[in-house]
Amino acid sequence: MRVEYDGVKFYSDFDMSLSYNFDKARKILEQFEKDIKYTNVNQIIELYNIYKIFTSKSIKAEYTQPYNIKVKQLIPVVARYFRGISDTSFLKQYHVVSVIYIDDFWELFDKFKVYENVSSGTFKTLINDPETTLYNILKYKDITRYYDTILAECMRKSDQTAEIIIEKFLEKKTQISETNCYIPPSLKPAEFEAILDKYIDSEYPHIGMLQLLASSQSSAECPISDKLRLKAKRAAETYLQERVANGVGISYGIGVMFRDSDQLISMEVSKSNQYQLTYDASWIRNNQDYPTLLNNFVYLFEYTDLHFRCTFPSVRSQLGIFEKTLGVKGIKEYEIGTAFRISDMKSSIEMKGYTAFISGFNIHIEDIYKWFFTEYLKDEFGVHGFIFNPPSYEQSFLEKCRNLPSEMDGILKQYNLFVQYGSIDRELLEMSSNPVTFDTLPSMINNKYVYANSAEIEREQFLLFSDQSMLHYLPNIKRSFKNFFEVLSSCEVKISDYPEWEINDIRWLEKRGTIHIDTSGMLHSIDSRVRLLQDLYDHDVVCPTYYRDKAEIEKLVLTGDLRYGNTLFSIPEQNYLNFMLNKSEYSNGKDLRNRYIHSTYPIDVHQQEQDYMCLLKIMAVIIIKINEELCLKYPVN
Known part of the structure; x- marks a missing residue:
């Protein structure tokens, strides 16, 4: 057990303890003399922290100026002590370092090249101790290179290695964990798979690490096989199922109902976080014209706000402080929180309930979408040439999921041609094999x-x-x-x-x-x-x-x-669409377009139905955005 030492500690220029530690440091600095012989390594490290505080940009110069001479004397004292650490004294010195100064010890060990005085054998004794945190050492390139072979040998066996690999190559750096670390050159990427596989089988793998492994993409720096990702996915699912069975966690749910009501929309919330949304069935029953049925996505279900911004994307301001800072997030991960999950659940179940309700009047959402492109655009704006052949109502969800993304791409290409040339040349469209990306689709409105x-x-x-x-x-x-x-x-x-x-x-x-x-x-x-x-x-x-x-x-x-x-979709909308339809932008992307085109879709029919509801939602948003463009470009009195 490490010794306790209530010393001065510098955390960062913006840490709220800076003022408190400045007052402590000032009192020590007043007693400081450069010729004092220090025998306690913690006192030396404390002097280094005092130096950091008094040179911090957050401390006004008027407060530090009286101490400038003494502050300049601190580093030579610290350097003299650390350069005096020898191979025989190293382990003794390290084991008496207070826990609050461990990171500073390694910073000074690197800064003053103490590793040149410590043999490989002595260093090996330290790193093979399970109590030694390898990450603190690997933050320093020169130390890692100097002890390359023995560090690599240690990491092949250590239980810490897998999480170090995941944090370095797969995890998104945050303000809290932004320090990079270095892998010993002798530990090759080809060895990572076995280390990660062992970690999945370990007694207490971190659920966040498992989920990140399952959703991450392979790279030359960190190869991950599909088999390993599947193993991590199953391990994470088992972990969560066991927690739910034991009553651990928070649940929430959303229900949608269409029935005659005095209110167009009403909501009830139970104590168990269950939301029940009720929509007035008589409104839909009495307004079965296609324009109104489409407008319901804006004014009833609020798929967009009144500025026609899609409400589906994850927005940074909606994330809670713990969602922003805690947990394990991938380097290419689309960041989502509870607000996004609830919104996604709500809009999907609204689409499912809405399509089922209007089918009772022999109206199918696919027919409404087709009417928009083939009749409405022609009659309302004189825009000709759009072709849209959606899946039929009778097809299976699998067939629908295969068909709709292709038609969606076709619509976006046709829109792109219309914006560029003012018309849709079908032969030109058929000659084009270049994919259209969401960030390159132009807007007809300047400074949109x-x-x-x-x-x-x-x-x-x-x-x-x-x-x-x-x-x-x-x-x-x-x-x-x-x-x-x-x-x-x-x-x-x-x-x-x-x-x-x-x-x-x-x-x-x-x-x-x-x-x-x-x-x-x-x-x-x-x-x-x-x-x-x-x-x-x-x-x-x-x-x-x-x-x-x-x-x-x-x-x-x-x-x-x-x-x-000046694009059709805003950047938040582009990011959301890439998250839902592709995997190239985000490691945790739903990949709804490619998984059905390349036959890597789920065989669960219920999941196929959920995917189709998501595709229908996206198609509704595309229609709303194109309609907005034309309404703004060709306003009708």
Whole structure:
């Protein structure tokens, strides 16, 4: 068991403990003399942490200036001690290092090349101890290269190796775990499969690691066979089934019902997180014309909002703090959370219920889609040449899933030709073999979308709307707020209500033109700017077409804080479509297009039905987006 040492610790320039540790460090520095003979390695490492604190950009120079001479003397003292560590004293020194200083020990071991004084035999004794965390060592390239052979030998046997491989090659780096690590050159990628296979069979594999293995793609750096991915998938499923059987976890569900009601839409929520949505059946029964049945996807089911942004994509602002920071996420993973899962479940069951309900009137959704392309576009806009042959109602779900993605691609190619040439030349279409990607499909509307384009605009949004911004915490007001914007909107607050260390952020927002501070110190939001930033924060994209006053947008584009985009689908929509239809962009993609085209589909009919509902949803969104383009391009009085 390691010794306890209540020492000064530097975590980062932005850590909330920085002020506390600065006060502790200042007292120690006042007693520091460069000629003191230190015998405790923890005291030496503490001096190194004091040096980091006093050279931090987050500490004002006026506070550190009186100590500049002593601060400059710290590193020579630390260097002298570490360079004095020998082969015989190394293990003794390491084992008395406090747990809070382990990472610093290896940083200094590398910085002052202590490895040149420690033999391979001694180092081997240390790394073969199960209590030694290999990751702390592998963060340093020179140490890893110096002890290449014995580190590789150790990692072939160690229980830590599999997770190190997964974290390095498969896991997405976050602010919490952004440090890279190095694999000994002698440990070859061809050896990884056996190490990972052993990990899956181990007694306590991490569920997140198993899921990541199952969804990751093979690469030259980290080859993963399909057999290994399947084994990881089955192990993860078994783990989750056992937890559910033991009552561990949170469940939620959604039900959809069509029945006569006084309300067009109503919802009931049970204590067990079960949502029951009820839609007025009489509305649909009395409005069976195809335009209204299509409009229901917008105004009844809300597949898009009133700016015609699809509501399906995962949006960063919808992720909770634990969803953003905890768990294991893949390098190419489409990041989703509970809000996305509930929305996806809701829209899919709405499609299933809706198609079943209208089939009772002998109306099939596939026929409505065909009518849109072959009749509506011609009659409403004079647009000719679109051909769409959807699957028939009688076909199996397997046949439908094979047919619809192909027709979907055809529609997007036809749309692309229409935008480029103003008409659809069928012979030209038939000659084209180039795939159309979602990010290259153009819009007919200039400056259709607006996106964030600077770190400053991201910071503004964070300070205003994130629940992780400390500006919404007011110790003198006995009320909780969701974010700083809610503070400004719901109560009178002065700049003097905030501690000194938060005033810099408030002054910065004032300088940016986001808030105004009057002569009494009262804070006020600049509504036009804040509304725009909230729209951007909530959706990751803004649609200028639907803004009456575009002055704020144009101003922020000129300053480089925002940028325009001119595509059929917004970037969040492109990402969602790639996640659902392909596997090239995201390792956890549903791959609905390729799995049916290449006959790697699931044989479970229920899963095929679910996949078809997803494809029908996507087709509905494509229709809505194309219709929006034409309505904006050719407005009707």
